[in-house]
Amino acid sequence: MRVLVTWGSKRGGTEGIARIVGATLAERGHDVVMKSAEHVRDLDGIEAAFVGGALYGNRWPSNVRRFVRRNVQRLREMPVWLFSSGPLDDSAEREEIPPPNMVAVLAERVGARGHMTFGGKLDPDAKDFPARSFAAESAGDFRNPAHIRRWASARADELPTAQPGKAINYPAHALTRSLLHGATGWALCAGTMTVLTQLLSPGTAIVLHAIAAPLFFLGIAVHYFGARGARDPLPTAILWTLMVLALDVVIVASAVSGSFAMLASVAGLWLPLALIFLVTAATGGLMSTLPWPKTSSERPSATAR
Numbered sequence: 001m002r003v004l005v006t007w008g009s010k011r012g013g014t015e016g017i018a019r020i021v022g023a024t025l026a027e028r029g030h031d032v033v034m035k036s037a038e039h040v041r042d043l044d045g046i047e048a049a050f051v052g053g054a055l056y057g058n059r060w061p062s063n064v065r066r067f068v069r070r071n072v073q074r075l076r077e078m079p080v081w082l083f084s085s086g087p088l089d090d091s092a093e094r095e096e097i098p099p100p101n102m103v104a105v106l107a108e109r110v111g112a113r114g115h116m117t118f119g120g121k122l123d124p125d126a127k128d129f130p131a132r133s134f135a136a137e138s139a140g141d142f143r144n145p146a147h148i149r150r151w152a153s154a155r156a157d158e159l160p161t162a163q164p165g166k167a168i169n170y171p172a173h174a175l176t177r178s179l180l181h182g183a184t185g186w187a188l189c190a191g192t193m194t195v196l197t198q199l200l201s202p203g204t205a206i207v208l209h210a211i212a213a214p215l216f217f218l219g220i221a222v223h224y225f226g227a228r229g230a231r232d233p234l235p236t237a238i239l240w241t242l243m244v245l246a247l248d249v250v251i252v253a254s255a256v257s258g259s260f261a262m263l264a265s266v267a268g269l270w271l272p273l274a275l276i277f278l279v280t281a282a283t284g285g286l287m288s289t290l291p292w293p294k295t296s297s298e299r300p301s302a303t304a305r
């Protein structure tokens, strides 16, 4: 079988795991294509895929998340396994560690047949922050080649008869849901500005609006990202910020006030926009690293094994 092994790795530890997986599958007679996630152009001719990611703050690197997002439909048509690396201790050897929420959602979206967490690796001389402080505490190579080979070997046995797993389409992922949240945030901001300018001086109204806008979007973001399967924080923050700008220009400036003077106002337009972007991206980023779901009844039944 023609099998893709791809990975997202910042410091090479996950790539090392992927190479052991690839070598094991090749020894078992499979035709293995090995590529870092950003170098995979398409999945033409690929019949099964192994996708690995390094865990940083319970998230995979953006290149491998993008790979999965771009190829969801094709991945759903083939058997897929995911793997993560990894804890900087021997916990992955002692017990099976479930994927963090963000990786579990990716697994469910593509209908992955399974996920495995392997130990990680961090060099003692890691330079950048915050890796340096992690390295001071827990540097080491906790990858176990025998464990990785055993897992890959068992998958090689399954491959000839393996079917794609059951994928989950989350309603929370719908574009219309994201657009509705963005539009609600804009309506709250525009309504607040309308009321404030009736009651207060323009300067005070602008200051209060600049405070209120990010607070509205904080609430909107908590509601949006609180649902399993919501879109990624960064694209969502960009979409909502552009929506607010477009609605302000088309409705407020063009249709209502008949003047584009607001475009020259830093405190009235650009500062709230920047705060909306930051609050949305930060809230989404933070919420996607939190454990989820809280109760087993919230977990969809067709999850990846």
Ligand SMILES: Cc1cc2nc3c(=O)[nH]c(=O)nc-3n(C[C@H](O)[C@H](O)[C@H](O)COP(=O)(O)O)c2cc1C
Residues within 6 Å of the ligand: 008, 009, 010, 011, 012, 013, 014, 015, 054, 055, 056, 057, 058, 059, 085, 086, 087, 088, 119, 120, 121, 122, 130, 131, 134
């Ligand atoms: C800043 C930082 C954050 C990390 N966060 C996590 C984490 O959330 N979960 C985890 O299991 N390991 C975590 N690790 C350990 C890495 O996942 C581990 O070092 C991994 O092997 C790195 O893979 P790479 O070399 O392919 O980049 C973290 C390491 C660093 C330096």
